[in-house]
C-alpha cells in the first residue's frame with residue numbers, strides 16, 4: 657500500500673512540524689485536543705488503523721491487543737520506553753512494534769544530572785526559602801548539603817542513558833559504579849573508569865547516589881524495594897528518571913520519612929500522574945512531572961523517528977527501531 661493511503665492514528669498531540677509532515681505523508685488522524693484516548697477509543701483505533709502511534713500514557717495490554725483488527729500492522733511508539741505495550745502479544749499477532757531510542761538520551765541524562773546536582777545541594781529547599789521571602793543572610797552553617805566531587809554514583813542500567821549520565825557525573829568528579837544485566841564493553845568501561853557490580857545489593861550498600869536508568873520490565877518491577885532501600889547508606893540519595901515502577905514508591909516514602917536514606921529526586925512515578933502523597937512536601941524530595949525527554953529538539957526528533965519507522969515499514973523494509981521482545 658502506498659504510504660499516502662496508510663491510515664495512521666496518533667493518540668496524542670505531537671510537535672507541529674511532526675504533525676505537518678505526518679499529514680503530508682500519510683492518511684494521518686491526529687489528536688488536536690490532546691485528550692488521552694479512553695480504552696474504548698484505543699480499541700476502536702486499533703480496529704481501524706494500519707498504524708497506531710501511541711505514547712507512554714496509552715496502556716496497550718494483552719486484552720486490548722486481542723481486540724486489534726487484522727489491518728493493524730505497526731505500533732510506532734512515540735517514546736523510548738515500551739513498557740506500556742504488551743510487545744510479546746503484538747509480535748505473536750504479527751504486529752511490529754518500534755520506538756524512538758537515541759534522540760532523547762542527552763535530554764534525559766541532563767535531567768538526571770540536574771537532580772543529582774540539585775538534591776544533595778538542597779536547591780529545592782533554597783528556592784522555597786527565596787520564594788517565601790525567608791532569606792535572612794549568609795551564615796557559616798546554614799543550608800549545608802553534600803559535595804558531589806569524590807562521591808560514588810551507582811548507575812542501575814548502563815544503556816545509552818546510563819552512559820550519558822556517567823559521562824556528565826565524571827565531569828563533576830564523581831566515581832562511576834554500575835549494575836547491569838551484563839558488563840558493558842571494556843572500551844566503554846575504561847573510558848568511564850566505571851566499576852561493574854554483579855551484585856546490586858552489594859553496590860547499593862556502598863553508593864552515595866543511585867541513579868535508575870534501566871527500562872521497566874517484569875524483571876525490574878520494584879527492583880528497588882524496602883529490603884534494598886534498607887541496604888543503602890542513610891546519607892545516600894536516589895534519583896529516578898527511568899520509570900516509576902522500578903521503585904516501590906510506598907517503600908521509598910517510608911524509607912525517606914524514617915531517615916533510612918537522605919533524599920530523592922524523581923521525574924517518574926509508579927501510578928502517573930498520581931504521586932504517593934507521602935512523597936509530597938518533603939524538603940529532601942525533589943519531584944518533577946515526567947519531563948526527562950521534554951525538549952523541543954528531542955520531541956521533534958522523536959516524531960521524526962516515528963515517521964522514519966512508519967515510512968520504512970510502508971516501503972517494505974525492516975524499520976530501524978524495531979523492538980524485539982527478547983532484548984527487553
Ligand SMILES: O=CC(=O)O
Pocket residue numbers: 712734735736737738760948949
Ligand atoms: O519517558 C519517555 C519515553 O520513554 O520516551
